[in-house]
Amino acid sequence: MSQNLNTRRSFLKVSAATGGGLLLGLSWLSSCERTEAKANGEPELVMPENWVPVTAYLKVGENGVVTIMSPNPEIGQNVKTSMPMLVAEELDVDWKNVVVEQAGLDTENFQRQIAGGSQSIRASWEPLRKAGATARALLLAAAAQQWGVDVAELTTENGVISHGDKTLGYGEVASLAATMTPPEEVTLKDPADFRIIGHGKKNVDAKKIVTGQPLFGLDFQREGMKYAAIVHPPAFGMKLKSVDDRAARAMPGVTDVVTINAAPEGVELQWSDVNAFPNLVAVVGDNTWSVLKAKKALNIEWEQTSAPESSAAQRTALTDQLNNGKAEETRRDGDPEAAFARAKTIVERSYSAPFLPHNTMEPMNFFADVTADKAELVGPIQTPEFLRKTVSAVLDMPEDKISIMMTRMGGGFGRRLYGNFGVEAALISQAAGVPVKLVYTREDDMTQGTYRPEYLVRYRAGLDEDGKLIAFHVRGTGANESPVFANRFPAGTVDNYLAENVLTESNVSTGAWRAPRSNFIAGAEQAFLDEVAEAAGKDPIEFRLELFDRAMTDPVGEENDYDAERYAGVLKHVRDKSGWNTNDDKRGVAAYYCHNSYVAQVLELEMKGDEPRVTEVHCAVDCGIVVNPEGALNQIQGGIIDGVGHALYGAITFTEGKPDQQNFDTYRLIRHLEAPKAIHTHFVENGIAPTGLGEPSLPPVIGALANAIYRATGTRVYDQPFAAPRELPG
Amino acid sequence: MATYQLAVNGQQHTVEAEPDMPLLWVLRDVLGLVGTKYGCGIGACGACTVHLDGAAMRSCSLPVSRLNGEAITTIEGLSETGDHPVQLAWLEHDVPQCGYCQAGQMMTAASLLNGSPNPDDAEISASMNGNICRCGTYTRIHAAVKTAAENLS
Numbered sequence: 001m002s003q004n005l006n007t008r009r010s011f012l013k014v015s016a017a018t019g020g021g022l023l024l025g026l027s028w029l030s031s032c033e034r035t036e037a038k039a040n041g042e043p044e045l046v047m048p049e050n051w052v053p054v055t056a057y058l059k060v061g062e063n064g065v066v067t068i069m070s071p072n073p074e075i076g077q078n079v080k081t082s083m084p085m086l087v088a089e090e091l092d093v094d095w096k097n098v099v100v101e102q103a104g105l106d107t108e109n110f111q112r113q114i115a116g117g118s119q120s121i122r123a124s125w126e127p128l129r130k131a132g133a134t135a136r137a138l139l140l141a142a143a144a145q146q147w148g149v150d151v152a153e154l155t156t157e158n159g160v161i162s163h164g165d166k167t168l169g170y171g172e173v174a175s176l177a178a179t180m181t182p183p184e185e186v187t188l189k190d191p192a193d194f195r196i197i198g199h200g201k202k203n204v205d206a207k208k209i210v211t212g213q214p215l216f217g218l219d220f221q222r223e224g225m226k227y228a229a230i231v232h233p234p235a236f237g238m239k240l241k242s243v244d245d246r247a248a249r250a251m252p253g254v255t256d257v258v259t260i261n262a263a264p265e266g267v268e269l270q271w272s273d274v275n276a277f278p279n280l281v282a283v284v285g286d287n288t289w290s291v292l293k294a295k296k297a298l299n300i301e302w303e304q305t306s307a308p309e310s311s312a313a314q315r316t317a318l319t320d321q322l323n324n325g326k327a328e329e330t331r332r333d334g335d336p337e338a339a340f341a342r343a344k345t346i347v348e349r350s351y352s353a354p355f356l357p358h359n360t361m362e363p364m365n366f367f368a369d370v371t372a373d374k375a376e377l378v379g380p381i382q383t384p385e386f387l388r389k390t391v392s393a394v395l396d397m398p399e400d401k402i403s404i405m406m407t408r409m410g411g412g413f414g415r416r417l418y419g420n421f422g423v424e425a426a427l428i429s430q431a432a433g434v435p436v437k438l439v440y441t442r443e444d445d446m447t448q449g450t451y452r453p454e455y456l457v458r459y460r461a462g463l464d465e466d467g468k469l470i471a472f473h474v475r476g477t478g479a480n481e482s483p484v485f486a487n488r489f490p491a492g493t494v495d496n497y498l499a500e501n502v503l504t505e506s507n508v509s510t511g512a513w514r515a516p517r518s519n520f521i522a523g524a525e526q527a528f529l530d531e532v533a534e535a536a537g538k539d540p541i542e543f544r545l546e547l548f549d550r551a552m553t554d555p556v557g558e559e560n561d562y563d564a565e566r567y568a569g570v571l572k573h574v575r576d577k578s579g580w581n582t583n584d585d586k587r588g589v590a591a592y593y594c595h596n597s598y599v600a601q602v603l604e605l606e607m608k609g610d611e612p613r614v615t616e617v618h619c620a621v622d623c624g625i626v627v628n629p630e631g632a633l634n635q636i637q638g639g640i641i642d643g644v645g646h647a648l649y650g651a652i653t654f655t656e657g658k659p660d661q662q663n664f665d666t667y668r669l670i671r672h673l674e675a676p677k678a679i680h681t682h683f684v685e686n687g688i689a690p691t692g693l694g695e696p697s698l699p700p701v702i703g704a705l706a707n708a709i710y711r712a713t714g715t716r717v718y719d720q721p722f723a724a725p726r727e728l729p730g
Numbered sequence: 731m732a733t734y735q736l737a738v739n740g741q742q743h744t745v746e747a748e749p750d751m752p753l754l755w756v757l758r759d760v761l762g763l764v765g766t767k768y769g770c771g772i773g774a775c776g777a778c779t780v781h782l783d784g785a786a787m788r789s790c791s792l793p794v795s796r797l798n799g800e801a802i803t804t805i806e807g808l809s810e811t812g813d814h815p816v817q818l819a820w821l822e823h824d825v826p827q828c829g830y831c832q833a834g835q836m837m838t839a840a841s842l843l844n845g846s847p848n849p850d851d852a853e854i855s856a857s858m859n860g861n862i863c864r865c866g867t868y869t870r871i872h873a874a875v876k877t878a879a880e881n882l883s
Contacts, residue, residue: 076828076865202824209829210820211812212765212805216830219764227759252731252748287759288768289751361769361777361830361864410767410830411864442770630824634870638827641866664774664862672858675868 030080030100030204045097052174054138055182056109057087057131060174064159066093069103071110072120073382074205075412076638077694078631079120081204083128085628086121089196090132090189093159093170100204105384105404113406115382116417116512118595118692121627125689126188133186141183142176143168191625191687200630205408217365217379217407218439225367225435226255228284228428229291230444231298232277235657236508237306240279244299248283251297253290258282258431262423267393272386275420276449276509282428288439306507308657311354314479318352318456318504321477325502330486332498333556339471339496343462347535351459351524353720354651355479356452356513357661359669362410363445368425369435370395375402375426380409380416387419391426414512418450443662451652452513453479453506455520459528462496467536469547471496476521479506483521489567489593490529492560493547508654514642515695518594519702523647523720526590526703531716539582540589540707541575544568562593569684570600570620577682578602578618588707592700596691598622598684601640603676603704605712611723612709614644614676619697621681624688632693636681639697645670647702648723668725734794738763739807749795754778756794757804765805765833769862776861779834779841780804786841805833808840816840819878827865835861839875847882849875 048061059067068084068091084100105113112123136156143161144151146168154163161168191197208215233239245257263269263278281298285291340346366379375397381387384404392399409416425438440448455478462471472494476484482501491497513519533543548571550556551564571591574580580589580602591600602618617640626632649668653660661667702720710716736743738761745760752771757763757780766789769777773788780789781803808814816839826832835858842849842857849857854875863871 076826078827202821203826203829205829206821206824206826207812209826209832210805210817210836212763212808212833214764216767218768221762221764287751287755289748289755289759292771293748293750359864361767361775361828361862363768409828411828413864439768442772442775634824634827634867637869638866641868642864645866663772664770665772669862669864670866670868671860671862672868672871673855675866675872677869679869 030208045099048171052178054174054178055131055135058091058135060170062171064169064171065097065099066091066159066170067099067101070100071103071113073113073115073384073406073409074102075115075382075409075416077115077120077635078203078628079115080408081201082121082628082631083124084204085196085201086124086128087132089194090129091136092156095196095201097159102406102408104406105388107385113384115412116414118597118694118696121693122596122691129188130186133188134182137183137186138177138180139170139173141180142173146173146176197627198625198629201628202630215408216362216410217367218362218410220367220378220407220437222367222369222435225437226284226286226432227288227291228282228425228436228438229295230280230282230424230438230440231295231300232280232444232448233302235308236276236449236654237304237308237657238302239277239305240281241301241303243281243301245281247299248294248297251290251294253286254283254294255286256284256432257298258284258428260424260427260431262394262420262427264394269393270386270390272383272418273390273420274418274450274509274511276507280424282424282438284428284432284434284436292441309506309508310655311653314454314506314654318454318477321502321504322456322458322475325477325504327475327500327502330484330499330501331491331557333491333494334496336471336473336496336498340460340462340473343471344465345463345535346460347532348458348460349528349531349718350456351527351718352456353454353520354653355454355508356646356650357446357652357667358413358415358450358513359446359667360409360411360413360415363442364415364421364440364448365438366422366425367435367437368422368429370426370429373401377403377422377426378405378407379422379425380407381419381422382412382416383419387422390419390423394423395426395430413514414516415450418511442664446652446662446667447659449509450511451508452519453481453510455483457483457521457524459524461528461532463532463536467538469494469532469536473498475500475502477502477504479504479508480510481517483517485517485521485561487559487561489562490547492555492557492564493550495556497556507657515594515699518592518695518699522590522592522594522699523702523706526592526700527706527716530588530703530707530710541571541580544571544591566598566622567591567593570598570622573620573682573684574600574602574618577620577680584711586708586712588704588709588711590700590703590707592696592703594699595695597693597696599696599700601700601704603701603708605705605708607712612648612705612712613674614705616678617676617680617701619679619681620684621697622684622686623693623696624686624690626683627690632683633681635693636697637679639695640679640701641670641675643698643701644676644705645674647705647720648674649721651721732795734797735799736797736802737799738802739804745794747794750793753780753789753792753794753797753802757789763804763806767830767833769831769834775831776838777831777834779837779861781837781841784841784844786838805837808836814840815878815881816843816874819874819881822877823870823874825867825870825874827867831861831863835863835871839878842875843879843882848879
């Protein structure tokens with residue numbers, strides 16, 4: 001296929017902006033298969049003496065080894081492996097000769113350097129393949145010029161250009177290629193010819209991870225840097241009033257105590273600046289332990305700024321709003337109330353879920369070195385472009401004086417979309433006049449907010465005499481956000497449909513958490529449909545398939561988010577692969593569409609006393625072409641375990657605005673013993689352009705779990721977390 | 731401040747630190763060995779696991795003054811070239827997602843295999859239960875421990 005090139009000039013040629021060449025404590029290079037090569041007895045990768053930047057996306061060494069830049073932040077979703085695979089495929093190199101380098105924030109050369117919304121692969125599917133194809137075209141043009149032949153007569157294979165019997169390695173023509181004019185158009189490979197895409201490649205950072213080399217933000221060290229710790233208010237609805245820092249300053253290893261304001265008046269902030277606690281006290285010192293100890297010696301006075309919330313009152317507020325609040329009607333088809341009036345059976349159920357902290361295993365942290373004329377930031381951030389805007393605003397420093405390097409992240413899950421910790425590090429460095437690394441304690445992290453909102457939703461379904469769904473009503477609310485999507489299933493399958501959002505305000509700060517809104521509404525909807533199918537006397541899969549038939553043959557309304565055929569396809573796939581039987585007494589089923597991908601699951605469990613233990617999950621996935629099957633499987637498995645864990649155990653509760661859980665002694669995350677024993681993933685092969693995988697396996701598993709609990713115990717569960725609290729292991 | 735002699739990964743180090751500074755921060759901030767991770771600071775997540783004379787220990791809750799000359803092994807010293815059976819099994823199963831907790835997971839696994847070279851499923855699950863992975867790589871961790879055990883025997 002022939003395509004018009006992206007017109008971004010920088011896409012084609014290197015611009016001299018940021019990127020490599022940083023004098024850092026971390027090595028940003030990772031070789032792809034050096035480890036495997038060694039295990040196979042093959043020679044280790046020999047690094048070239050010189051690199052020639054052919055385009056912004058890649059450098060070629062004289063020996064043909066290629067460095068491919070990974071532009072997007074890596075949070076564990078494996079883009080640092082899968083995105084360079086796209087470039088390498090079209091460049092036509094042997095993956096064994098590829099080295100991956102993390103790019104810093106570089107809006108001149110790269111686009112959408114964000115880790116969010118499971119969009120990295122979807123958004124880069126064409127641009128990155130074009131980047132590879134463009135570089136290949138430059139190398140081919142150079143070879144053609146050197147040989148004095150028509151470029152159309154040349155072929156490539158694994159980094160070698162051929163013309164008859166003559167060959168040239170990419171490394172031999174890289175210098176000339178870098179001077180050539182990029183073509184207007186490039187031809188992309190026929191997917192049937194893919195050698196890298198669709199073939200499992202292992203995590204390019206795996207060797208560094210298993211040998212403990214510095215990789216993460218917390219690992220970054222710079223000669224002469226100080227460490228910093230913050231103290232934020234102990235409860236939501238409070239702010240800093242005054243601080244007496246004399247005792248803290250007198251402690252060993254403490255060099256400074258500063259107060260900062262990350263949201264000064266008159267400064268324009270971004271969507272990513274969710275922060276309940278912009279006014280902070282920070283201790284600066286020689287090592288982490290010194291500053292953590294000194295925090296406790298600070299004598300701080302806080303003041304109340306809004307009414308403190310407790311969990312019981314929050315739940316009452318949600319219920320009041322759901323019952324009486326002003327609703328925004330987001331979708332109406334037909335005449336729902338008339339249909340409910342004539343329905344033979346009406347099923348009405350409510351579902352809820354609590355606030356959730358993200359609990360990335362690497363707590364928030366950032367390095368900043370702010371001087372009068374520039375700022376250098378290094379750390380774990382999902383949204384470096386927005387962090388730079390905010391840092392620019394609060395420091396009153398032009399963006400081109402601010403550099404941001406993204407480290408590998410010890411988890412993201414949405415938390416690091418909100419870069420308050422990076423802004424704080426910059427302000428602390430500025431105030432203290434030293435390079436600092438800010439480190440949050442687990443308690444700072446878990447009590448900072450930006451939580452997944454608590455939610456409450458009520459569903460009503462009306463069935464006629466034949467068990468046909470004739471009316472459907474969903475009305476939801478949540479802290480600062482309603483979970484209801486207007487145009488998702490079963491919208492489009494029911495003649496009479498009503499969706500309503502109601503807002504419940506809270507001073508507890510909220511933000512995106514892995515599969516925002518879907519992480520709650522999918523489980524609620526899929527548990528509810530299970531109950532409706534039961535009321536209709538139908539198998540839960542057959543009941544859904546009938547609805548999808550309607551959406552395929554005669555859809556209701558114009559705007560339905562999903563493709564009913566693909567949706568039904570994953571359900572049928574999981575039904576067949578799992579050997580689904582209507583009478584299974586320990587299995588539940590669910591399906592969901594989000595982030596442009598379709599997932600259906602059959603989950604089996606056993607009861608250990610009063611606690612469900614998931615034994616097996618079958619998961620069918622339609623995300624189009626699977627770029628890296630190895631990484632894709634890992635994402636699916638992780639999303640399932642993460643979803644099961646949070647649905648069973650996750651909750652943060654409040655007493656007078658103060659989070660009741662502050663660390664893993666009281667906050668329960670799923671552990672090894674509780675993890676599903678076997679997960680069987682079945683990808684649908686359809687050749688469609690790839691879509692996201694970091695999030696879509698999580699939402700439906702909560703519904704499958706709830707439905708399996710019902711099958712196993714005879715009791716429906718409506719309120720997360722499903723498992724009763726218990727003592728946690730140390 | 732006091733002076734301590736530590737044997738880390740086969741090397742003797744003289745470090746100056748406050749007596750109550752946990753081994754975790756001595757390793758990370760004083761010795762620059764950042765492979766050992768901070769996760770919770772209260773011994774509840776296992777990210778900071780190291781070996782003392784071969785036994786798994788939570789370095790975040792172990793003041794440096796409580797050490798008595800034990801041989802300290804961190805992930806950096808688990809093997810010289812990254813070829814400990816646990817490390818190779820982790821690579822084979824492509825275990826990590828974000829990777830942050832994995833050093834602690836591997837140190838726990840290596841310690842388990844030191845004492846019980848052929849653990850059954852229940853023993854693996856029970857032994858690994860103190861290490862949290864938010865990414866949910868538990869099934870791969872489990873498989874990797876089994877592979878490491880097989881390769882040891």
